[in-house]
Amino acid sequence: MDASLEQYVEMFAKLHVNHSGGHISPHKPVMLLAVLSLADNGGMTENRIEYGTELLELFREYFNVVASPNDRCTPLLPFFHLRSEAFWHHVPHAGQEQACRVMSSPGSAIQMTSVIEYARLDDELFLHLVDRTSREVLRQAIIDRYFPNCREELLKLSQQEVDIGAYRELFDSDTAKERIKESSRDGFDEHTRQAGFRRSVTQAYDYSCAACGLRVILGEVVMVDAAHLIPFEKSHDDDPRNGMALCKNHHWAMDRLLIGPWPDGRWHVHRELDDRREGQQDLLKLDGRDILLPRKSRYHPREDALQWRMDKMKECA
Numbered sequence: 001m002d003a004s005l006e007q008y009v010e011m012f013a014k015l016h017v018n019h020s021g022g023h024i025s026p027h028k029p030v031m032l033l034a035v036l037s038l039a040d041n042g043g044m045t046e047n048r049i050e051y052g053t054e055l056l057e058l059f060r061e062y063f064n065v066v067a068s069p070n071d072r073c074t075p076l077l078p079f080f081h082l083r084s085e086a087f088w089h090h091v092p093h094a095g096q097e098q099a100c101r102v103m104s105s106p107g108s109a110i111q112m113t114s115v116i117e118y119a120r121l122d123d124e125l126f127l128h129l130v131d132r133t134s135r136e137v138l139r140q141a142i143i144d145r146y147f148p149n150c151r152e153e154l155l156k157l158s159q160q161e162v163d164i165g166a167y168r169e170l171f172d173s174d175t176a177k178e179r180i181k182e183s184s185r186d187g188f189d190e191h192t193r194q195a196g197f198r199r200s201v202t203q204a205y206d207y208s209c210a211a212c213g214l215r216v217i218l219g220e221v222v223m224v225d226a227a228h229l230i231p232f233e234k235s236h237d238d239d240p241r242n243g244m245a246l247c248k249n250h251h252w253a254m255d256r257l258l259i260g261p262w263p264d265g266r267w268h269v270h271r272e273l274d275d276r277r278e279g280q281q282d283l284l285k286l287d288g289r290d291i292l293l294p295r296k297s298r299y300h301p302r303e304d305a306l307q308w309r310m311d312k313m314k315e316c317a
């Protein structure tokens, strides 16, 4: 084994973890498994680990596999306390350098992220992480040392992330567009398609509703759904461009054809909605408003999907 990889394997096996009553806190090794999976699924293209939705979702998935009943799912703590390991570095926001140096506990997530912009790994370790073979060696080291009894389940989770990464990669390049529909039907299991669709769509819209802009994020909990434009049961189409991030209300209203995004780039509302009725006014306010689109144009909704919405609403009017 490469000498530097060997050194990191050793560091991973000797994390400074809490022991109480013979029980080892799983938090730090779980956070490292989550980071490895960010690399698996294409979420880590640079040496930059943000305390964000995707990391926290992965943390919870791994945590649920290994946790004992008394362990609490607190990703904030390992994200912060990994600073006691030589390979994990916090990068402060501009002007917060001193505050970052003297911080002894993370406080709340808001407090921590107002000081720490992101974490980065040793550059050398990052290079091992983006290399698939080295990444497996590091993952095995963590599992061997901390979670040998959960090996199978953990490897299954990490394989899922590899698949989700491959699925997302299909859509995240302009050249791939034409093979998308077929590929999305074949070769990926249902879980991968669903998870890939949901994550691609909600991330593309930056977790905001395309109708009202609502954006609420609490850890890995977000208040938008990835809604299908042409329903999945009709189209079997999990192309993210057949999707849109919508809050629960607007998802519900779109599914019932009370509102719809049309090819003119605007929202339209059902003509029988009545502005004298309280409760319908909010939906009516949407009429003629722009669809709030993702920054990356490759995730903009497909013309045929918007057309489908328009046709359906006209049929029902």
Ligand SMILES: [Zn+2]
Residues within 6 Å of the ligand: 209, 210, 211, 212, 213, 214, 246, 247, 248, 249, 250
């Ligand atoms: Zn909304």
